[in-house]
Amino acid sequence: MQGAPFLAFVQIIVYTGAVLMLFLFVIMLIGISSSDSVVETIKGQRAAAGLAAIGLFVILILGIGHAAIGPAARTTAANNVDNLTGLARLIFTTYVFPFEVTGALLITAAVGAMVLAHRERTTPKPTQRDLAARRLASGHLAPDPSPGVYALHDAADRPALLPDGSTSELSVSQTLAPRDPNAETPPVRPELPASATTEAES
């Protein structure tokens, strides 16, 4: 096709392995609730953007239409051995200084990302003794009840039913609770599952 097998594999490895994973992590941390707003902050910005895009497209297409872009050249001395050897020869001879600079750039980017994502701890980290004291002071020593997962709602954000029919707020994780404010409240008395009723009738 394009005669660039090395770049094809590097593209796949770098983009699926690194960049898209990074995007997924950030989407996971930020959340999908941050939807795009449809309000135009600058008046007529979308129309102007569309016009600019059409203009850019026309200019670029006219440019490459005018340019004499010929057919693919025959294999020359640059890539007559194979693609990988030719690329390695170029990167480590002609482009060896840019190659070193990209190494420095990658180190700088990694350190910069660590600095930007670092959050200074303002309170001392609670020790095991502190955690035990907090649990004793909280009143209930046992772990929080597990969420109620029913046959109808196979989800962990449903609160558990208490013996008196009310629901236990403790059973839902605090990170899950605000996620779906419009969720229907679980029934106070869950209906018996179908198999149970048929068993009772028979």
Place this chain on the structure above:
Amino acid sequence: MSPIHYVALSVILFVIGGVGVLVRRNAIVVFMCIELMLNACNLAFVAFARMHGNLDGQVIAFFVMVVAAAEVVVGLATLMAIFRARRSASVDDANLLKY
């Protein structure tokens, strides 16, 4: 396919990325569109390298890929820092330096 088809495809991808950068307000989507534009440039580089029969374009595309990876690392870390402070990933909300 001759190189002109690849160059035309890269123009289309570049314009799509440009529209995304101009129109979308979500910073993550803006980053994805910048990646799309960089990859359109890569495609054009590789097509031109094939047209001229040498490998310099492929080396440049390789360097562009490295710089894109570094850019997305720092950009997404900045996005995380902004989201932590402002609770929003919209590019309109980061306007502290505006006035």
